[in-house]
Each structure stands twice: as C-alpha cells, then as structure tokens.
Amino acid sequence: MSKIYLFLAIFFAAQLSHSQTIYKTINSTLLGEERQLKIQLPRNYDENSEKYYPVILVLDGDYLFEPFAGNVDYFSYWDDIPEAIVVGINQSRSRRADTFYNDIQYFPAKSGKNFFDFIGAELFPFLNRNYRTTNFNVIAGHDLTANFANFYLFKDNPLFQAYINLSPDLSPEMATRLYQALSDTRSDKWFYLATASNDVAELREYIKKLDYSLSTLENENLHYQFDDFEKPFHYSLVAHAIPRALEKIFEAYKPISLDEYEEIKAADASPYNYLTKKYNIIKNLYGLNIPVRLNDFLAVGKALEHKENWDDLEKLGKLAMEQDPDSMLGSYYIAKSLEETGKTKKAMRMYEGSYDKKEAAFITADFMIRKAELIKKEYGY
Incomplete structure (x- = not known):
C-alpha cells in the first residue's frame, strides 16, 4: 500500500508542476x-516581482526533471523548503559525450569539458539574466551525471553549494578527491549520497566505500547525508532519495518544529536570540531575506512566556509590528510584556487599541477585548 501512496504522491506532484513548466532552447557556442x-518557476513567480530564488539544476533532465520539479513544488507549498527555480537539461542523446573524462587525469575532456564549461559560462549567465536567482545553486544527477556533477567541487569557487548524488558511477580518483575537497571546504557545502540494496552491485560497492570515507570527516562546514534504501533498484531509488536530499539541503530553512520548540524552551539562551539567528542563517546560507513566519513567531512567543522573559517578548512584539503593523500579533506581545511588568494601564490601552487590526492565530478581537476587560476589572480602570 505504501508503494501505491508513493506513486500517487509523485504522480500528482508531477501534475502540479507540469502546467508551470517552460520549455526553452539555448544556443551554445561551446x-x-x-x-x-x-524550467519550472515557482507558483506566483510573476506576482512576487521582488522575490529571488535558489536554482536547482537537474542533469538527465529528460527523466529526472519531473520528479524533482514535483517534489520541489510540493515541499515548498508547505514551506518545508524555499521556493526554487528548477532547471533540467535534456541529455537523452548526449549524456555519454557530456560526461566524458580522460583516462589519464580523470577530469572532463573534449565533449565533457565543453559541457562542463557550458553550464558555468553559458547556462547560468542565461538563467541569471532572465530569472530572479539567488547565489545558492544545487546540482543533481544519476550515475554518470551524478559523478560528473562532483567535478564542480574541485574549482576554487564552486558554482554549486549543494550536490545530490543518486547512485553515482564514480570515476577513478573521485572518492579520494571528494574526501579532500569536502575535508578542506571553508564554506558551507551540502553533499547527498544514495544507493539501495538492489542497486547495481559494482556501483553500490564503491558508493559504500565512499560513504565510509566521508562519514569520518569532521568539518562544520560540511552537511553530509547518506541513504542506503532497502529493496529499491537503481532507478526506483531516485523516488526515495529526492525528498530526503531536499529536506537535508534545506534543513535550516524549515519552520520551527515541535521538537525544536522543546529545545528552545529548555535552553539557557533566549528564544528571541534563537529566532534572529535562525533567520540570519537562512539569509547567509540560501541568500533568502524572508519575513519571520507566523509559526515561528508563535513558537518563540510561547517559549518566552514560559521563561517569563518579558523584555525579549517586547522585542518580539516590536519585530512583529515592524514586519506587519496591521496585525494584532505585535500588539499582543508588547501588551503582554507591559502587563507582566506592572504597566497595566499601558497594557490595557494596547489591547484596546488593536481591536481593528488583522487577527493572527489565537489572537482575535474577542481575545484582545477580554484581556483589556480583565485588567479593567482587576485594577478598577
């Protein structure tokens, strides 16, 4: 039954993305x-004219694009990952030539070197000119193209920050070079690696050895994830690996979870500082300057109330008012802070003054009226 659900999820996700797909032809001199x-643009791309997006480049786009586009559309709809521009390159007749490397140095050569340069010198300038892109780029491939994608890691300033290796067909020296590059990286890099119990035996053997090597690395800039799925084959493992890879790469982007909330509540540090740090991380890692989400305001507000940290609750309220002055959210946090620190008359006026603002979650007009009335009753105002 789970296989049926998995198929349906992929099928409907692909249908959601299909209507948004743009087909382009790029003329390459190289x-x-x-x-x-x-090219799949995010929903409401045209309406959000000030918004910029990461790029996910999918090699083997003739068959990998749709599952990637569907998953990106689905996960970003629920805000588990950011909206992104997904680009697939059709390689149905050229993947052998595109991924060619010489048998001496084992680096891209001839047609492979031309394709390598095409992506950096022609494709991405084209994408950056025509679409609103951030500087966070992901590359994904399967067997030959997965191996090829890794060559970008060996440049001084890699074009890609995240690499999705779906059952890579590793070239000679690739494992050693990956170990060195990921060991030495001084900027954040994401490396996802996947195989399965029924994968091609020779590929699986070398992938397992690579994982054994990479799992020993201790580099705070490396975000490494390995999955070894039970039962899937070389091609079916793709459906299992894509959502896992996307979740890992964009892990820091996710809204605050229940487990995360419990950690914030128990920690010595202020939940408010945790919130500001989280959004700075999102900006620095992914190039995304996004407003604080309601879910995160509520989680941090609840944690601050639990800790009775009224000064930082007031800061949270000011942040909420700065972000959306027409919402009740900021007014509630500031009023609550005033109330708990003995400034009851100011708190009452703040509660009363927000009746006509937009409601936010449990903070409704009736709720704010009751808060003001309770203060009046208790203090006789």
Whole structure:
C-alpha cells in the first residue's frame, strides 16, 4: 500500500508542476549546438516581482526533471523548503559525450569539458539574466551525471553549494578527491549520497566505500547525508532519495518544529536570540531575506512566556509590528510584556487599541477585548 501512496504522491506532484513548466532552447557556442531546457518557476513567480530564488539544476533532465520539479513544488507549498527555480537539461542523446573524462587525469575532456564549461559560462549567465536567482545553486544527477556533477567541487569557487548524488558511477580518483575537497571546504557545502540494496552491485560497492570515507570527516562546514534504501533498484531509488536530499539541503530553512520548540524552551539562551539567528542563517546560507513566519513567531512567543522573559517578548512584539503593523500579533506581545511588568494601564490601552487590526492565530478581537476587560476589572480602570 505504501508503494501505491508513493506513486500517487509523485504522480500528482508531477501534475502540479507540469502546467508551470517552460520549455526553452539555448544556443551554445561551446557545444556548437542547441540544448533543450525544462524550467519550472515557482507558483506566483510573476506576482512576487521582488522575490529571488535558489536554482536547482537537474542533469538527465529528460527523466529526472519531473520528479524533482514535483517534489520541489510540493515541499515548498508547505514551506518545508524555499521556493526554487528548477532547471533540467535534456541529455537523452548526449549524456555519454557530456560526461566524458580522460583516462589519464580523470577530469572532463573534449565533449565533457565543453559541457562542463557550458553550464558555468553559458547556462547560468542565461538563467541569471532572465530569472530572479539567488547565489545558492544545487546540482543533481544519476550515475554518470551524478559523478560528473562532483567535478564542480574541485574549482576554487564552486558554482554549486549543494550536490545530490543518486547512485553515482564514480570515476577513478573521485572518492579520494571528494574526501579532500569536502575535508578542506571553508564554506558551507551540502553533499547527498544514495544507493539501495538492489542497486547495481559494482556501483553500490564503491558508493559504500565512499560513504565510509566521508562519514569520518569532521568539518562544520560540511552537511553530509547518506541513504542506503532497502529493496529499491537503481532507478526506483531516485523516488526515495529526492525528498530526503531536499529536506537535508534545506534543513535550516524549515519552520520551527515541535521538537525544536522543546529545545528552545529548555535552553539557557533566549528564544528571541534563537529566532534572529535562525533567520540570519537562512539569509547567509540560501541568500533568502524572508519575513519571520507566523509559526515561528508563535513558537518563540510561547517559549518566552514560559521563561517569563518579558523584555525579549517586547522585542518580539516590536519585530512583529515592524514586519506587519496591521496585525494584532505585535500588539499582543508588547501588551503582554507591559502587563507582566506592572504597566497595566499601558497594557490595557494596547489591547484596546488593536481591536481593528488583522487577527493572527489565537489572537482575535474577542481575545484582545477580554484581556483589556480583565485588567479593567482587576485594577478598577
């Protein structure tokens, strides 16, 4: 039954993304030919004219694009990952030539070098000119193209920050080079690696050895995830790995979870400081300057009330008012802080003054009226 649900989820996700797919042709001087692209823009891309998005480049776009586009659309709809621009390159007739490397140094050569340069020198300038992109880029591939994607890690300033390796067909020296590059990285890098019990035996053997090596690395800039799925085959493991990879890469973006809330509540540090740090991390890692989400305001507000940290609750209220002055949220946190620190008359006026603002979660007009009335009753105002 779970297989049926998995199929349906992928199928409907693909249908959601299909209507948004743009088909483009780019003329490449380096390749001496045109290349077909599939591009999925986020929902409401045109309406959100001030918003910029990460790019997820999918090699083997002729068959990998749809599952990636569907998953990105689905997860971003629920705000578990940010909205992103998904780009697939059709390689149905050229993947062998595109991924060619020489048998001496084992680096891209001839047609492989041309394709490597095409992505950096022609494709991304095209994307950056025509779409609103951040500087956070993800690359994904399967067997040959997964191995090829890793060559970008060996440049001084890699074009990509995140690498999704779906059952890579590792070239000679690749494991050693990956270990060195990921060990030495001084900026955040995400590396996802997947195989399965029924994967191609030779690929699986080398992938397991690579994981054994990478799992020993101790580098705070490396975000590494390995999955070894039970039962899937070389092609079916893709459906299992894509959501896992996306969740890992964008882990820091997620709204505050229940477990995270419990940790914030129990920690010595202020929940308010945790919130500001979280959004700075999102900005620094992904290039996204997003407003604080209601879920995160509520989680931090509740934690501050639990800790009776009224000064930081007032800061939270000011932040909420700055972000959305027409919402009751900021007024409630400031009024609550005033009330708990003995400034009851000011608190009452703040509660009363927010009746006509937008409601937010449990903070409704009736709720704010009751808060004001309770103060009046208790203090005789």
